[in-house]
Amino acid sequence: MAHPFKLPSKTYVTNFDEFVQLADYSLMDNLNADPNARCDGDDHRARQVFSGHFVPVTPTPLAEPEYITHSSTFFNELGLSDELAQDEDFRRVFSADLSVACAPMRQVGWATGYALSIYGTEYTQQCPFGTGNGYGDGRAISVFETVINDQRWEMQLKGGGQTPYCRGADGRAVLRSSVREFLAQEFMQALRVPTSRSLTLYVSKSETVTRPWYSQNSRSTDPDILVDNPVAISTRVAPSFLRVGQLELFARRARSNAHIKAFEELHMIVAHLIEREYKNEIDQSFAFAEQLVELAMLFRQRLTSLVANWIRVGYCQGNFNSDNCAAGGLTLDYGPFGFCEIFDTDFQPWTGGGKHFSFFNQPAAAEANYHMFWTAVRPLLAEDTEALEQFDQVRRGFAKEMQKQIQEMWATKLGLAEFNSKLFTKLLGLMERSEVDYTIFFRELSHIPDDISALKKSFYVNTSQELDEQWQSWLNSWRDLVSNGYDSSTVSTKMKQTNPKYTWREWLVVPAYQQAAQGDYTLINELQEVLSYPYDEQSKEIEDKYYRLKPKEYFNAGGVSHYSCSS
Numbered sequence: 001m002a003h004p005f006k007l008p009s010k011t012y013v014t015n016f017d018e019f020v021q022l023a024d025y026s027l028m029d030n031l032n033a034d035p036n037a038r039c040d041g042d043d044h045r046a047r048q049v050f051s052g053h054f055v056p057v058t059p060t061p062l063a064e065p066e067y068i069t070h071s072s073t074f075f076n077e078l079g080l081s082d083e084l085a086q087d088e089d090f091r092r093v094f095s096a097d098l099s100v101a102c103a104p105m106r107q108v109g110w111a112t113g114y115a116l117s118i119y120g121t122e123y124t125q126q127c128p129f130g131t132g133n134g135y136g137d138g139r140a141i142s143v144f145e146t147v148i149n150d151q152r153w154e155m156q157l158k159g160g161g162q163t164p165y166c167r168g169a170d171g172r173a174v175l176r177s178s179v180r181e182f183l184a185q186e187f188m189q190a191l192r193v194p195t196s197r198s199l200t201l202y203v204s205k206s207e208t209v210t211r212p213w214y215s216q217n218s219r220s221t222d223p224d225i226l227v228d229n230p231v232a233i234s235t236r237v238a239p240s241f242l243r244v245g246q247l248e249l250f251a252r253r254a255r256s257n258a259h260i261k262a263f264e265e266l267h268m269i270v271a272h273l274i275e276r277e278y279k280n281e282i283d284q285s286f287a288f289a290e291q292l293v294e295l296a297m298l299f300r301q302r303l304t305s306l307v308a309n310w311i312r313v314g315y316c317q318g319n320f321n322s323d324n325c326a327a328g329g330l331t332l333d334y335g336p337f338g339f340c341e342i343f344d345t346d347f348q349p350w351t352g353g354g355k356h357f358s359f360f361n362q363p364a365a366a367e368a369n370y371h372m373f374w375t376a377v378r379p380l381l382a383e384d385t386e387a388l389e390q391f392d393q394v395r396r397g398f399a400k401e402m403q404k405q406i407q408e409m410w411a412t413k414l415g416l417a418e419f420n421s422k423l424f425t426k427l428l429g430l431m432e433r434s435e436v437d438y439t440i441f442f443r444e445l446s447h448i449p450d451d452i453s454a455l456k457k458s459f460y461v462n463t464s465q466e467l468d469e470q471w472q473s474w475l476n477s478w479r480d481l482v483s484n485g486y487d488s489s490t491v492s493t494k495m496k497q498t499n500p501k502y503t504w505r506e507w508l509v510v511p512a513y514q515q516a517a518q519g520d521y522t523l524i525n526e527l528q529e530v531l532s533y534p535y536d537e538q539s540k541e542i543e544d545k546y547y548r549l550k551p552k553e554y555f556n557a558g559g560v561s562h563y564s565c566s567s
């Protein structure tokens with residue numbers, strides 16, 4: 001007899017035939033396709049796309065694809081069995097060969113156009129036609145839409161070949177960047193930071209592309225050699241891949257009356273955003289203008305919280321343009337990113353990013369993107385002055401909300417009930433002077449030590465007696481504030497849930513993609529495992545290997561400490 005309280009056991013999708021039955025394109029089908037597109041999806045040359053929300057396009061299969069890894073955690077969440085990742089037809093689809101797809105799945109994927117604003121300034125120069133009509137998913141191709149447990153997901157190949165937006169480039173992603181994106185997405189999820197998710201990773205055993213990169217031991221800022229790299233495809237998954245830049249594209253067209261349906265297409269894409277990303281929070285039976293005010297509030301909340309989380313975990317999105325800013329408020333585009341090791345408010349690993357997109361400037365970069373979102377959506381409220389005023393007010397409140405989120409984050413990171421400006425400012429100065437390792441410092445502090453000896457484990461420089469005394473004095477003041485609240489073991493436990501023990505250390509990731517190029521995926525699997533439990537204590541062996549300062553030889557090393565976005 002079944003136990004009355006037993007939960008129904010989960011059923012898993014174990015083969016490709018069952019998987020295709022999950023396809024549900026009903027929301028994509030609500031949008032307009034490019035009226036000039038070929039319906040067979042054979043659309044692989046750079047061209048201008050003047051209207052429509054997407055272009056049907058077939059991805060280009062990887063030659064001789066080999067399975068590297070998949071996210072077991074995410075497969076489990078989706079009810080997909082691990083063995084599915086090894087299924088021949090599944091592997092073919094996620095290495096870009098849609099010819100095996102059968103109904104209700106389709107054999108044609110889709111790519112979308114988007115606009116680009118850099119730090120709040122509109123650009124069209126990056127488009128080969130100078131108009132913006134040839135800019136968008138140049139190598140990202142979505143291939144599947146599904147609803148699982150009431151959640152809609154879009155599955156997108158990165159590196160799936162040329163699209164009309166490829167700008168003459170090859171549409172491929174190299175193994176290095178695919179491994180980085182795959183691991184980083186899983187890591188961010190484990191850190192509880194909203195992100196696109198990793199599904200699968202396959203590499204070609206015979207196809208390569210040439211990219212600029214760094215020679216061994218290079219100290220050069222820019223790449224100094226050309227390297228043949230294996231190509232790979234990672235599949236990422238999100239409720240949508242709508243970017244602020246995408247809303248901007250339709251708003252720019254509406255503004256210039258580019259075609260007769262331009263305003264309607266703007267309306268449609270914003271309604272689509274609400275349905276895809278804000279469905280549970282916005283009541284779509286309300287007047288559209290009211291929904292937009294709510295959208296502005298919710299996106300502001302998500303974006304400010306996202307950026308506060310980035311700073312909490314040491315993440316820097318080195319190129320936070322509007323085309324890399326997801327309108328659903330999640331982290332997107334793991335190319336130019338890095339995680340801060342030696343604490344530096346100006347930390348910026350991507351050589352093309354400059355100070356605008358550096359570590360502590362992310363709140364300002366986020367505001368510039370939010371401004372572009374506001375500018376794009378605003379024309380849709382023109383007829384409703386009251387709603388417009390509320391909408392504008394939400395925009396004006398961005399900086400204040402950002403500050404609130406950041407201060408709450410610092411308070412939590414420090415185990416305090418509320419932000420203490422004096423204590424925080426003093427701490428920043430000490431962290432900079434002692435060149436602390438951002439992760440190790442906060443993790444050691446989470447043990448609430450009596451004296452500074454444990455904290456010194458995180459210092460990259462030897463400190464003077466005078467500096468040590470300043471540290472001790474800071475620690476005493478901090479401990480007084482901490483003990484004012486809950487008992488210290490409760491605070492310590494909470495701090496350890498906020499301050500990860502394990503982080504992304506580029507010099508430990510480099511060997512993983514280098515070995516992978518030789519066909520050995522052991523280190524990738526090891527990193528997946530370690531980075532899946534960043535807040536937990538792990539074995540002594542893992543601690544010795546991953547919880548340590550960056551060795552001197554990697555300082556200023558090209559491809560490790562800094563990199564161009566040669567992806």
Ligand SMILES: Nc1ncnc2c1ncn2[C@@H]1O[C@H](COP(=O)(O)OP(=O)(O)OP(=O)(O)O)[C@@H](O)[C@H]1O
Pocket residue numbers: 135136137138139140165166167169170171172173323324332333334335565567
């Ligand atoms: N190898 C390539 N082939 C075609 N287009 C590319 C290639 N590399 C980059 N692009 C395009 O250049 C633009 C800017 O590049 P960026 O590095 O932000 O994108 P990405 O890493 O491909 O994208 P995503 O933001 O989708 O993660 C994007 O529109 C992207 O599609």
Ligand SMILES: [Mg+2]
Pocket residue numbers: 323324333
């Ligand atoms: Mg991008």
